[in-house]
Amino acid sequence: MKESYQRLLQNNHDWAIDKRKFNPDYFNKLSLGQSPEFLWIGCSDSRVPANEVTNTKPGEIFVHRNIANVVIQTDMNLLSVLYYAVDILHVKHIIVCGHYGCGGVNAAIQQKDFGFVNNWLRSIKEVYAKHKKELEAIDDLERRERRLVELNVIEQTNNLAKTRIVQRAWKNGSLQIHPWVxxxxxxxxxxxxxxxxxxxDVEPIFRYDL
Ligand SMILES: [Zn+2]
Known part of the structure; x- marks a missing residue:
């Protein structure tokens, strides 16, 4: 019996053959390079694959995913992706896409100890603390959590706008940042x-004199 991971390799094989069948040039074109118009910052959750939920093809979206789609100013991985997408690929749009039922947001809204992950979830707790009044006015806990998902996305788009990378891009052209759920x-x-x-759209204290 085949192991489960072998199904993925078989699927890949079938997919590649299928693509070539309908378009013999498909992989020749794909191997020439990428010029995506969009950077997607999404959650690692397996239910929210960027290309599939937007019905886009390989080459159309540059993707970064982490637990609960957060933008942390000291995250070298995120910053490297952002830099490459904006400065080298010249994407026109950055999408931060959260999702309702996010496990990361659900964990952050609790006081439970999640060990090492506490460090990562901390920034979502900061979003909660900042919007505590609005959130705690919502009695229904599921609705409160859904609102935190939305506020988390909004705060992460604000965090992007506070980066030098984004502000330099604005100086040289246009770049739009979109919060989606x-x-x-x-x-x-x-x-x-x-x-x-x-x-x-950025609070004056966060604007750099570029
Ligand atoms: Zn999630």
Whole structure:
């Protein structure tokens, strides 16, 4: 009997053959390079694959995923991806996509000890603390958690706007930052009301004199 991982290799083999069958040039074109228009910062959750939920093809979206789609200013991985996407690939849009039912947000809203992961979840707790008044006015705990998912996405888009990388891109051209939430219950993405398009959307203390 085949092991489960072998199914993935078989699928890959079938997929590659299928692609070539319909478009013999497919991989020749793919191997020439990438020029994606979008950077996607999403959750590592297996239910929210960037290309699949947006019905896009390989080459269209540059992707970074971590637990609960957070943007932490000291995260070298995130910053390297952001730099490469903005400065080298010149993406036009950055999407931060959270999702309802996020395990990371669910863990962060509790006081339970999750060991090492506490460090990662800490930034989501900061979002909670910042919006405590609004969140604790929501009695229904599921609705409160859904709102924290939304506020977390919004705060992460704000964090992106505070980076030198994004502010330099604004100086040299245009770059839009979009907060989105995916709903596993119906497959739909909702745009949140915090689109960031220029330095005027950033609190003055975070604006750099570039
Ligand atoms: Zn998640």
């Amino acid at each position: 995916f709903d596993c219950a119906n497959g739909m993405i909702t745009e949140l009301d915090n689109k960031i398009t220029s330095i005027s």
